[in-house]
Amino acid sequence: MRYSLFSLLRQTLSQHRGWAPAWRDAVPKPAYDVIIVGGGGHGLATAYYLAKVHGIRNVAVLEKRYIGSGNAGRNTTIIRSNYLLPGNNPFYEWSMRLWEGLEQDLNYNTMVSQRGVLNLYHSVAQRDAYARRGNAMLMHGVDAELLDTEGVRKMLPFLDFENARFPVLGGLLQRRGGTARHDAVVWGYARAASDLGVDIVQNCEVTGFIREGERIVGVETSRGPIRAARTGLAVAGNTSRVASMAGLRLPIESHVLQAFVSEAIKPFIDCVVTLGAGHFYLSQSDKGGLVFGGDIDGYNSYAQRGNLPTVEHVCESGMALIPALGRVRMLRSWGGIMDMSMDGSPIIDRTPIEGLYLNAGWCYGGFKATPASGWCFAHLLATEQAYPVARAYRLDRFASGHLIDENGRGAQPNLH
Amino acid sequence: MRIPCPFCGERDVNEFAYLGAADTERPDPNARDAAVRFYEAVYLRDNPAGPHNELWYHSYGCRSWLRITRDTLTHEILRVQIGDAH
Numbered sequence: 001m002r003y004s005l006f007s008l009l010r011q012t013l014s015q016h017r018g019w020a021p022a023w024r025d026a027v028p029k030p031a032y033d034v035i036i037v038g039g040g041g042h043g044l045a046t047a048y049y050l051a052k053v054h055g056i057r058n059v060a061v062l063e064k065r066y067i068g069s070g071n072a073g074r075n076t077t078i079i080r081s082n083y084l085l086p087g088n089n090p091f092y093e094w095s096m097r098l099w100e101g102l103e104q105d106l107n108y109n110t111m112v113s114q115r116g117v118l119n120l121y122h123s124v125a126q127r128d129a130y131a132r133r134g135n136a137m138l139m140h141g142v143d144a145e146l147l148d149t150e151g152v153r154k155m156l157p158f159l160d161f162e163n164a165r166f167p168v169l170g171g172l173l174q175r176r177g178g179t180a181r182h183d184a185v186v187w188g189y190a191r192a193a194s195d196l197g198v199d200i201v202q203n204c205e206v207t208g209f210i211r212e213g214e215r216i217v218g219v220e221t222s223r224g225p226i227r228a229a230r231t232g233l234a235v236a237g238n239t240s241r242v243a244s245m246a247g248l249r250l251p252i253e254s255h256v257l258q259a260f261v262s263e264a265i266k267p268f269i270d271c272v273v274t275l276g277a278g279h280f281y282l283s284q285s286d287k288g289g290l291v292f293g294g295d296i297d298g299y300n301s302y303a304q305r306g307n308l309p310t311v312e313h314v315c316e317s318g319m320a321l322i323p324a325l326g327r328v329r330m331l332r333s334w335g336g337i338m339d340m341s342m343d344g345s346p347i348i349d350r351t352p353i354e355g356l357y358l359n360a361g362w363c364y365g366g367f368k369a370t371p372a373s374g375w376c377f378a379h380l381l382a383t384e385q386a387y388p389v390a391r392a393y394r395l396d397r398f399a400s401g402h403l404i405d406e407n408g409r410g411a412q413p414n415l416h
Numbered sequence: 417m418r419i420p421c422p423f424c425g426e427r428d429v430n431e432f433a434y435l436g437a438a439d440t441e442r443p444d445p446n447a448r449d450a451a452v453r454f455y456e457a458v459y460l461r462d463n464p465a466g467p468h469n470e471l472w473y474h475s476y477g478c479r480s481w482l483r484i485t486r487d488t489l490t491h492e493i494l495r496v497q498i499g500d501a502h
Contacts (some may be wrong), residue, residue, distance in 0.1 A: 009468075240463035251459040253436065254488070299434045300464040300488045307417045307491070309430040342459045398459040411458050414434060 003107055004294065014109050020188055023092045023194035028201045028226050032060045034036040034381055035219060037206050037242060039063025040072040041182070042359055043234035044189035044200070045374020046381070048106075051196035053375070054382035059198045060228070062221060064205035068186035071237055074304075075367040076259050076281065076293050078272050080117040080177035081142050084133045087392030087404040088345060089140045094389045095372030096142075096176060102371060108188030110180050111286070116271040117177030118147070118155065122166040126276055130172040137174070156273060158324050166277035179235075179272065181285055184368055209246050209356070216246060216355035222404030232357040232381050234373075237301075237337035239360040246353055250360065250396045251342040253413040255299040256335045257293065257364050258310055262328045264288030273321075277413065278319035290328060292318060296338060296364065298414040305335040344416030345404035348376050349386070349395040357381055358395060363416055417491050422498055423478040431476035437461055438469040438483050465489055469500065 001007060001020055001051060011018055034050060036043045039061045042316045063069070071145050079099050081092035098105075099112050121127045127146075134144035145151075148170045149161060161168045190200055201223070208220035208226060218227030235242050264287050272283040282292040294314035297306040318325045341347065341361030346369065351358050359377045362369060376390035386393075392404055398411075409415040417429040439462075443453035465488055472482045481499025486492065 170481070238465075239466050240461070244462075249456075249460045249462065251461070252459050253463050254465075299429075299486075300436075300463065300468055300470065301491065302488050303491055307429055309428065399455045414436070 004202060014339045018377030022191040023200055026060070026199035026201050028060060028062075028204060028221070028223050029199065030225075031218070031227040032199070033058040033229055035059075035226060035231045036061045036234055037219065037231065038070075038141065038234035038236075039067035039190075039202065040070050040234065040236070041068070041185050041189065041370035042236065042362075042377070044186060044193055044375045045370050046232060046234055046359065046377040047198040047374075048189050048193040048196070049375050049378035050382060051198055054378060056382055057169065057197035061193070061198060061200050062204045062206060062219070062226070063200070063202050064222075066202050067190055067200060068183055071338070071366060072182055072186045074259065074334055076156060076183055076283070076291050077179045077285075077367060078117065078281065079112070079180050079183045079368040080115065080174055080272075081163070081368075082133065082137055082144065082172065082174045082177065084136050085404055085406055088406060089136065089142065090389040091372055091376070091393070092369065093142050094139060095369050098375060099180060100176075102180075102185075102188070106192045108184065108191060110184045110188050113178045114176050115178040115283075116173055116175045117274070118152070118171045118173045118271055120159075120168050120171040120276045122167070122169060122277045124229070127169060130276075132174065134172050143174055143176050145175070147171045147173055150254075151174040154270060156269065159321060160323055164396075166275075171276075177272065182367060184379065189374070203313045204243060206245075214354055216353055230355055230357060230381050232346060232359060232377060234359040234377065236339040236360055236362045236366055239339050239358070243358070243360075244353075246351075246356055248351060248353070252361055253300055253340045254302055255298065255338050255340045255414060256298040256303060256306045257296045257337045257338050258302040258306040258314070258333055259293040260311075260314065260333045261285070261292075261331050263331050265290070265328060270399070275317055275321045278313075278317040278320075280314060280321060282318065282322070289331060290325070294332060295309045296340070296414060302337055303335065304337060338362070339366075340413035340416060342398055342411040342413060343403040343405040344407055344409070346373070346393050347395050348373065348380060348393040350380070350384070351395065396405045417493075419472065419482070419484065419493060420496055421474050421477055421480070422480065422496060423480055424474065427474070427477055431474060432482075433473045433475045435471040435473065438471045468496055
C-alpha cells in the first residue's frame, strides 16, 4: 500500500481498520543470494539499496531481537555532514543528500528536519580550527557558515555567552544538518525493502558461520542454518563478537555511550547545538523533550548502561552552556554500545575471508550515516567494489597507515 | 562503578583513568616481523563480552597502575592487581 493523502482519507472513512502491517515478518528460507546480519538502520538500508539499486532481491536481514532494537533506537537522531577530512566528508555529504530525498524515496515520513547544526567555539584558536573545517566543507560542496557572537546570539539568546572559562565567541553552522526520526528510519527502510521482496527475519540470532573450505557460505542461527553466497555484517556494537566466530580480530573496542531526554517542554530550541569546550549536544524532539548527550563512558562495555560520573559530567556541560536547563527535569537516560574504531572512522570493506563483508566501526556517528552506509555496503556486496565515496573506509588502512583520524587522537578508542 | 584499589580501598570510577586491554605486550622492535606485530599490538583487540583484563590508573588517588579483570557485560570487578604483577 502506498501512503498518501488519498489512502489516509480512505482509511479515515473506514475508521482505520484497513491498515496492513508495514512489512512482512518473514520465516527464513534455507538459502539467499545475500544475508545481512543486523536489522538496524544500516542493515535494512543495505537490503533496500541491494534490492532497489542493484536488483538483488533474494536477500535476508537477520535480527537477533526486533528491528531497531539496538543502536538505531538509542541515538540522539542528529544528521550532519560537517567533517574535515577528505576520506570522511564526501561520504557524509552523500548521506546528507540521501536524507534530503529519503521520504519521497521510501514513501515514508522519516521526519527529516533540516533545522541546522551549530558547533560553538570558545577561543580564538578554536575559531581558526572551525574556519578551517568550514572551508574544507565548502570546498567539498557542503554548506557552512561561520557565525560570530552576535550571529549566535540571534539564534540562541539563552546561552551563557559570558561564561568566565568558556565564553561563546561564535559557531560553525551547517543549516542543512538537523534531525530525523530514528524509529521511522528503521520502519521506512524495512517497509520499502520488504515491498521489494527482502525477507526481514526477527528473533534470529547468528550463532556461527558455515564454511566450505576457506569460504563462508552462510550462517548458523537460532532458527537453523541459512546459506548465502555473500554475508554482510552490520552489527555495530557487537562486531567483534560476531566477527570472532569467523576467526577475525578487528581494530574495534565496544564502549557504552549514554543519552538523555528531559520532560517535554514548550518549544525552546529550534536547532542542534553543541558545546565546543567539552562534549555536549542538544536538540528538542517534536514531543518537546530535550534530547542530549556527551562523551562515551570511556571503558570497554557491552552493558547498554553507563555510570553516574558521565551523567554528572554531561549535565554539568549542559548547565555551563545553558543555565536555564537547571529548571528542567531529566526524564530518562539510556546506553548504547558503540563500535569504537582505532581511528574514529568506520569500515566498509571485504574481509580476508571470502564471502564475508564488513560494515562496522561507526563509533558514535552511525545514525547520520545510515543512508550512505546502506548505499555503499549494498554496492560492495553487489559489485565487490567500493563505492567511490567510501573508498577510504578500508579494513587494511590500520596496517598500511592510511588512517582517517578526524580528531588526531591516535589509536585510543575512548578518546575518539 | 567502584574500583577496590589495593592501596586506597574502594573508590569511585571517576578517580581512575582507563588505558584499555592489559594483554597487549610491546613487541620486540628488532624482530623480523616487527611491523606486523606492532600493527597487531597497536590496533587489534579481542574486545570480549565478558571478563576483560584491562589497565586503569588511579590518577586522583595513589597514582598506581592497576591490572583489573572486569566483566564488560555487567561492569562487575572480578579481580584487581597492582600493575606490574603478571
